[in-house]
Structure formats: C-alpha cells, structure tokens
Amino acid sequence: xxxxxxxxxxxxxxxxxxxxxxxxxxxxxxxxxxxxILTQLRVPRVLFAFIAGAGLALCGMVFQAMFHNPLxxxxxxxxxxxxxxxxxxxxxxxxxxxxxxxxxxxxAAFMGALIAISFVYSIxxxxxxxxxxxxxxxxxxxxxxxxxxxxxxxxxxxxxxSFQILRWLMGSLTTVGYQDIIQLLPFVSICVAVIxxxxxxxxxxxxxxxxxxxxxxxxxxxxxxxxxxxxxxxxAIVALxxxxxxxxxxxxxICRLLIGSDHRWLAPASLLFGGAFLIICDTISRLIxxxxxxxxxxxxxxxxxxxxxxxxxxxxxxxx
Amino acid sequence: MTILLEVNKLSVxxxxxxxxxxxxxxxxxxxxxxxLGPNGAGKSTLLKSLMGIIHSKEGSINLQQEALSALSQxxxxxxxxxxxxxxxxxxxxxxIDFIKMARYAxxxxxxxxxxxxxxxxxxxATITNTEDFLHRQMETLSGGEAQRVMIxxxxxxxxxxxxLDEPTSFxxxxxxxxxxxxxxxxxxxxxISIIEVTHDLNHAAQHSQHVLALKQGKKxxxxxxxxxLETSRLxxxxxxxxxxxxxxxxxxxxxxxxxxxxxEHQ
Numbered sequence: 001x002x003x004x005x006x007x008x009x010x011x012x013x014x015x016x017x018x019x020x021x022x023x024x025x026x027x028x029x030x031x032x033x034x035x036x037i038l039t040q041l042r043v044p045r046v047l048f049a050f051i052a053g054a055g056l057a058l059c060g061m062v063f064q065a066m067f068h069n070p071l072x073x074x075x076x077x078x079x080x081x082x083x084x085x086x087x088x089x090x091x092x093x094x095x096x097x098x099x100x101x102x103x104x105x106x107x108a109a110f111m112g113a114l115i116a117i118s119f120v121y122s123i124x125x126x127x128x129x130x131x132x133x134x135x136x137x138x139x140x141x142x143x144x145x146x147x148x149x150x151x152x153x154x155x156x157x158x159x160x161x162s163f164q165i166l167r168w169l170m171g172s173l174t175t176v177g178y179q180d181i182i183q184l185l186p187f188v189s190i191c192v193a194v195i196x197x198x199x200x201x202x203x204x205x206x207x208x209x210x211x212x213x214x215x216x217x218x219x220x221x222x223x224x225x226x227x228x229x230x231x232x233x234x235x236a237i238v239a240l241x242x243x244x245x246x247x248x249x250x251x252x253x254i255c256r257l258l259i260g261s262d263h264r265w266l267a268p269a270s271l272l273f274g275g276a277f278l279i280i281c282d283t284i285s286r287l288i289x290x291x292x293x294x295x296x297x298x299x300x301x302x303x304x305x306x307x308x309x310x311x312x313x314x315x316x317x318x319x320x
Numbered sequence: 321m322t323i324l325l326e327v328n329k330l331s332v333x334x335x336x337x338x339x340x341x342x343x344x345x346x347x348x349x350x351x352x353x354x355x356l357g358p359n360g361a362g363k364s365t366l367l368k369s370l371m372g373i374i375h376s377k378e379g380s381i382n383l384q385q386e387a388l389s390a391l392s393q394x395x396x397x398x399x400x401x402x403x404x405x406x407x408x409x410x411x412x413x414x415x416i417d418f419i420k421m422a423r424y425a426x427x428x429x430x431x432x433x434x435x436x437x438x439x440x441x442x443x444x445a446t447i448t449n450t451e452d453f454l455h456r457q458m459e460t461l462s463g464g465e466a467q468r469v470m471i472x473x474x475x476x477x478x479x480x481x482x483x484l485d486e487p488t489s490f491x492x493x494x495x496x497x498x499x500x501x502x503x504x505x506x507x508x509x510x511x512i513s514i515i516e517v518t519h520d521l522n523h524a525a526q527h528s529q530h531v532l533a534l535k536q537g538k539k540x541x542x543x544x545x546x547x548x549l550e551t552s553r554l555x556x557x558x559x560x561x562x563x564x565x566x567x568x569x570x571x572x573x574x575x576x577x578x579x580x581x582x583x584e585h586q
Contacts, residue, residue, distance in 0.1 A: 197429055204421055207411060210404055214371050215477070216397030216425035261412035 010269050014276040021283045022046050025290055032079055040177070048176040048184065049282045049296075050275035052237045053190040053247055057274020058195050059230040060248020061255075061266060065202045066223060067124075070311055071136055073248040074234045078142030079116045079320040080245070083238035084230075085146045088114025088153045088165050090239075103183055103239065110235030116142055117227050171242035171297020173282050180240050191233035192271065198222060199263040206261065244278070244297045246304020251277050253311065321347040323385075324368070324513050330364055330379035332537075336534065339365040340377065340537045342496060349480070352507045352514045355522035357534035358558055363517045366534070367483050370515070372396050383481070397425035401474035403467075411458035415469050418458055419444060422476040444475035447510070448502060471502060475512075482506065484516040488523075491577030500527060521575050525549050531547040533557050549575045 028034050029122035043072040060073040067077075074080050090108035123138045142254070150169070154162045195202075201222045204212040207217050237244070252266065259269045278296070285296040325347040332340040347353055353361050368374040370381065372380050372393060381388040383399050391399070401422075403404045411418065423437045445451045448468045453461070461469060467487060474482055484503065488496040506512045518524055524531055525548045533541040533553075542555055545555075554562045556574060561578035 200421070200424060200427070200429070203413075204424060207413075207418070207421070208404075209375065210368075210371075210402070213373050213393065214397065214400070214402035214474075214483075215422055216394040218393045256412075262417065 003259050004025040007265060007272075010255075010258070010272050010276075014272040017276045017279050018046060018050065021279050024283055025287045037086060044178045044181055045173055045176055045282065046243070046279055048181050048276045049172065049173055051181065051184055052244065053186050053251075053278025054271045054275040055184075055191060055233045055237055056193060056244065056247040057251035057255075057270040057277070058267065059233050060274075061252035061263075061270045062195055062202065062226050062230055063248065063265065064252055065206050066226060067133065067135055068206065068208070069307065071249065072139075072255055073246075074113070074230060075243065075245045075248060076136060076143075076308075077117070077120045077139035078146060079113050079120070079231065079234055080238055080243040081111040081143045081146035081150070082112040082114075082116025082119075083235045084112070084169060084243050085150050085153070086110070086115075087168075087239045088150045091161055091165055091168075091213075092157050092218045094161075095260045106183060106187070106236045106239040109239035110232055112146075113231035113238070114228070116146065117231055121227065131190055143191070160212060167295070168242040170295035171244035172293075173241050174286075174293055174295075176241060183234055184240055187232045187236035191229040196267055198226065198252070199267050201267040202263040202267075203261075242295070242297055245301045246307065247274055247278060247281075247300055249311070250304055250307050253307075321350070323347070324349045324351070324383070325515075326382040326451075327370075328379060328380045328382070329371060329439075330366075330376055332362075332369055332376040332378075333543075334365075334374065337535055339559050340369070340376075340495045343416075343534075343537075343539050344379075345539065345542050347513060347515065347533055348506070350511050350513055351530060352504075352528045353516070353530045353532055354528040355515065355532045355534060356519070356521065356524060356548075356557065357540075360536075361534040362537040363534055364485060365537075367485055367515070367517060371400060371402055394425045394476045397479070400481045400483060400585055401477040401479040403470045403482070403487055404487060405487075413458050414454075415450065415456055415458060415461070416441075416454040418469065419454075419473045419476050420472040430441060440476050440478050444472040447475060447506065448472040459584050463491055464498060467491060467495070467499055468502070471499070471506075475505060475506070476492065481513045481514075481515065484514065486517055486519065488518075488520070503527070521548065521554070522572075525575070526570075526572050549573045 022038055026034060026037065028037065063072045063074060063077065064070050078152050086108040087105050090105045119142055120135070124135050150165070154165050157165065201212075201217050204215055204217045205219065205222070212219050252270045255266055255269040255273050259265045278300075282296045283297045285299045286293045288294065323346050327343055327345050330340055330343045331338070341364065355366065357363050369376060370388075371392070372388060375389065383391070388396065404478060413421075419441060420433070420437070423440060426437065445454060448471050450465070450468050450472045453465060458466070458469070471487070487503070488499050491499060500523060503514060503516065507514050514528075516528065525545050528545045531541070531543065531548045532539065533543045535557060541553060549564060551562060554560070561580070562575045563578050565574050565576065566572065567574055
C-alpha cells in the first residue's frame, strides 16, 4: 500500500476512536448526568489522552532515529524518570508557582528531563559512539538512580504528598480536565511542529552522523534542538499525568512496519496512532474493573514489557 | 589550473592528542589525490577536517578561495561529498530514497523535488550503473552494489570535490577493479576532483595523479604518483622493505612487501 493511503486509513481509524470512546461504559440513565459526564469528564479526558499519546509517540520516534536503536525512548533512557524526579521534588517542596500561566511542576519536570538526557548523551558520547548496549545500560542506571531519589523524596514527604506522588507515578488520566489540556497543549504543539519541520533531517540522521553531516545536516544543532523540544514535551506530559511508559517505543515501531521508515510519513502516522493508542489504553483502564479504574500506565506497561523483550530478542538475533 | 582546495598549516588535536601537525597542500581542479599512510597516521582525521566534522583552531582550509570555517554545513555539502568506508548502519530505505536524500543541501524544509534534482539523480544512477536496482532495499545489496550506491548518492550531491575513505577495502578483487574504474571515470570523463584514502600502493601509483603520504600526523611526502614506488620512500612510510616488479600486461611498476624484512637477505 502507498504511504499516503496507509496514513489516510490511520487517520480515519483515529477519528472513529476519538468519537466512539467517550460513549463506552456510559451506564447512567439520567440524560443530564450523561451530558455532564460526557462534556466535563470524558471529552477532556479523551482529548488529553490523544495529545499526550501523540507527544509520547513522536518523542519515542525521535529518540529511535537519533540513537539508531528501536529500544531507545525517553522512558528506556531515563528521561521520564528525570522528569518524574523533578515533578516529585516540586510536590515535596510544596512550591506552587506559575510562569506565564503555566504550572511550575511542568518546568520542574522539564528541568529533570533535560538533566537526564544530558547525562545519557554525554556518557554515550564518552564511550565513543552509541553502542546500543552502553546506551541502554546507561538509561537503566539513570532510571534506577532517579527512581531511588524519588523514593527518597517520597519517604521524606508527609502521607498526603507521598500518596499523591505514588498515584501520579503510576500514570493516570483519571483527573484531567480542560485546564490540563491548556497546560499541555503548548508544549506538545511546539514539539510536534519542530519534529514535523525536521523530518528530512531525521531521515538523514538514521544513516549515521558522518553521512548526515556530509549531506549538509548540522547534526549537532539538530540534535540539541530535538533534545530540547522532546524534554519539554515529555516533561509536560509526565508532570500532568505521570510517566506513561512504552507508548514511545511501541507506536513508532508498529507504524514503521505499517508505513516504512521515511519520517515524512512516519511522523504524522506515529502522531495519530500514538494519540489513538493512548485513548484505547485509557478506555480499557476505566472499563476493565468498572466501576473502579486502574491507572493507564499499568496497562501500557503490561503491553509494553513483553513488546520490549520481543524487540530485544529480535535485534539480538539479527546481530548474531 | 585553478586551485580547488588549499590546506594551510592545518593542525588538529582532539582531547589533548595531536592528530595532525601543520599539514599544507593544494589540490587543483580535476586532480586525483591518494592519501597514504600507516594506521593512525591521521588520514581519516584529515578527511573529517575537510568535511567540517572536525574543526581545528590552527591553520586554514580554503575551498574555491573561501574559508571552510565560514561555510554553513549546507554550503559545504554543495562543494564536498563523501563516500564512507564499508557501511555498517542498518539502512531501512530503498536505494532510490537513499540517493534522493543526498539532495538535502539543495532544499529547504518543504520544497519539492525539482527538475534539477531529477537530472542529478538520473546522472548519478547512470554513471554508477545502479539504475537496475533503484527500487531494491538497501539491506539487500551486496558489498559491491552498496558501494556503488554510496558513490551514486555522493554524485547526486553534484560537488566539484569527492572524498572517499578506503572505498574498496572490503570488496572482492572483481568489485575492487569495478570501483577503481568508476572512480577513474569520474575523474577523467566528468572532471570531478578526487581525494581517496587508501592502503593500496599499486592502485595509488597507477590510477591517481598525486599522492600525499602522512605519518604520525605529519606530511611525509607530497608528489606525483609516478614517483611513489621508490624503496626509500616506502621504507620511510611503512617501516617495511618492498621489492618491485612489473605488471605482465601493462608493464606498470608494482611494489610488493618483501618476505625478508630489514634487508637480511638482499
């Protein structure tokens, strides 16, 4: 199938999911309450899931291209843990500030993400190139390190804060409202715009740094701008709904199988698919033990864990 | 003759390690220069400096009378193209998409594929004889085919200067000859200036016009390739005795490493 047709199909499926999912599990008879649930709870929740999923998928795609590795994502490389730590410290210290109307927690998470990525990048550079093993191990180490710092923060916090941090760490969309969409949208939009602007450069980065440079790509400049916008995006998502793992790894990989490696098609496909995918996961998370809910991060991780192992085994056998 | 490239007292050090020391040479338009030298002599460092990958603070590189450091990466990519050593990266692209990507330097973010681009693509595919597998996937190519595609992509960039880093190191003899002939053809028929890093002395002596010999980051010798195959010169370069014979068909001089080193048996 031609990429353009595949993309149209993905777009149609995404629209269907966007419109149908709010109505699923709507078991109330009173139309007034129904209306309230739909407009005040379900619609913002679905919209938020779409924006967050799209952002996470695109950031994952960028990491996979930049590190030439399907296992490299903001989550596996510890960037999300960095963001989580930033946000946890923000909760612990009891700060509450806004910068031009945007929540301070988002900025704290952004700083955490940026610190984590600087770590991973400089360590992998120091080890002479991006050996996949070094890279992933660095990511794992950094994740552990930040996770224990988060535990430490939690330990120091009082019971309410501690519980708040714990619930949020599981990744949940239960409480999002229109306000959160307004908080999230600017960061994800900036990130999406920059990534869609740089699709040719991403293609060339896949061929290796030397070739990309010789074709005229300012590799270093592009890399830093991509690190910056993905940190913004991941930071904002993590701050608002917790670390929702594995979407950034699964979605771009599935899209690559569907539409190919050309980022001019892959980027819009991952964006739509990622949004739709998180909506589906979130819908499952609120239906599976209804009327109770499980955090959506649990669902994505349950799906993502086996997927990660499958990718790992597959890439191993290819090398051998 | 016009000077295409001028390297002036270029010194490069990376992480406090001196890799190149005061290298100077000139390349005329249409020249074919081979860079020789033992492993670790700085050959790749020199190529990378010419590609703007490594920036040096000492000395200067001028391309067509313009300082390389003043050029943007895109401007540089319209003057210099590059063929890497055997490529290990997994490339999930079709051949045609890979070659098309080499037109990056002529495009802005959303510009369309133009008539010029199409001509460059057809020209590159014709010369390198890659038209037949333009629609195959990169990872299905054999070593020889892949190297021709790499050269096709570099040609698609339409630069006056082409850099090649050991382009035949991992090829079998047949494909080595094929790639050597292709490079010579580019130089002679299409007036593309070539700089090639190689370990193949006889190839350098027979096919190139000039040779630059590097040793421990310094220029050991720079001269016409016809003067390369001399005992003292090769001995100084590689710490190795050579013996000489002639090619039975062409009568060209050929150097072979001596079986008895240090002149024990002469």
